[in-house]
Amino acid sequence: MLSPKERLEKVLSKENTDRPPCICPGGMMNMVILDIMEEIGVKFPEAHMDGQMMADLATAVYEKRCFENYGVPFCMTVEAESLGAKVDMGTDIYEPHVVEYAIESVKDWDEILKFQSEARRMSATIEAIRLLKEKNSEVPIVGNITGPISTASSVMEPVVFYKDLRKNNAKAHEFMGFVTDRLIDFANKQIEAGADVIAISDPSGTGEILGPKLFEEFAVEYINRITDQVKKQNRGTIVHICGQMKNVYREVNKIRSDVLSFDSIVGIGEAKKNLADRLIMGNVSTYALEFGEPSKIEALTLKCVGDGSDIISPACGLGMKSPIGNVRAMLGSLEKGI
């Protein structure tokens, strides 16, 4: 029997395995649900700020047989907060979200340097990874980075940011370079603490918003700076992009990650056809996971496998009210055999 870590490693190095792994990376692709929080008595929003609680929740997700990995943190605001954005920590059903921006235009990006870096939650994340590393060496630890476009557009008003990519192109590149360096630093610290895989989710850097040209110029370029750094340290990389791919398949294929992940709008079969040489992760509908029945989840999971998904995972972050029975049905159907 392969351990979860061995199975994931084999997939990442394109070796054959008994079946696809079932993971939920964390970060934007949050893996924690209300049922689990209640069962172990650790709740959001405190867990977003505390390494021990973060590690406990991630552990529970594995031990309750939901997914075959640990993954922290559970939101996509840690980086933006460290760059001066104000974050509302949300509730046990709402995710943390940015409520106040740090700058008004890419032209002011260097004003961020004046902010006292709010690195408390970065430290909590690193601490959680360290604690998880001490736990169970058979479980892969996924560390998470919010993608460069998503981080940049959480530090300032997204509408202005998107326009600035063209209107103030040179400054936009400076800003993106700065943000990306910070993200690389965070990724390095996660690796140092014990992360086996770094997942980068860039939901705001979609082809539909940017179009192929800006997608390549900004999303691909800066994501690759991170994946290249992670690769140098022999860790796996997963990159998740939201939205339709049909206009940007050629550009997406230039992302130098081990694995590409898409939300449920992209069919695995279609992705496999367009990205023949790539490992594809995904993408059981999170809507179905929250509102469907276990039998439906099993069917969706097996469809993903049949269509060629290399790693089974939810298509997006889990809705906090998703019933644990539904979440377990993914891994359950894989274990029953295909």
Next chain:
Amino acid sequence: MSNKKEELLKRLSEGVVEMEEDDVIETSREYLDAGYPAFDGIMDGLVDGMNRASQLYEEEEYFVTDILLCSDAMYEGLNILRPHLPGSETEKVKYKGVIGVVEGDTHDIGKNLVKIMLETAGFEMFDLGRDVPLVDFVKKAKEVDASFVCMSTLMTTTMGGMEKVIEMLKEEGIRDDVKVIIGGGPISKKFADTIGADGYSYNAVEAVKLIKSLLKIA
């Protein structure tokens, strides 16, 4: 129509499609100075340009960032031409709509796009912004006597809020007077039907068609 007027209208339209704010500003002034009616400048110049941009968006020649820049150019022109509309035009009854992103979610690119398209189509929009307390949708709809309410979210966690707004509209006794349309990443036609919304739109251009058909003004 004089050649000059036609040429200026073309330039206004072109300026919007080409996202050239400065050209639109300059042309709008020139157009007014020449004494042509503001209404035509808006409809046959700026709005025409925005409609062409929407067409390019539908054809996937243009993307969200393009539309945002086109709309900036259109609004610059509107700021100049609108004050010169004759009273009869400004007072003309318009359908009013309330729009916002439901509580718990701060993603509003899609919402902004829908607002732009609806304004281009001539609706008067009241934008509540993002992370909007549910009761505000109902309050605003009552206050402005809205014909429709548009809600969006990108997160499954906040979808339930839309249903609550519909319930509140019922409690206030105005559900029958207000069409409710919803959209956003995790939203589907099926979800819209389940919670009793009047319609679901996949994108901003479709949202305009949807509202028009619901209000029977297509």
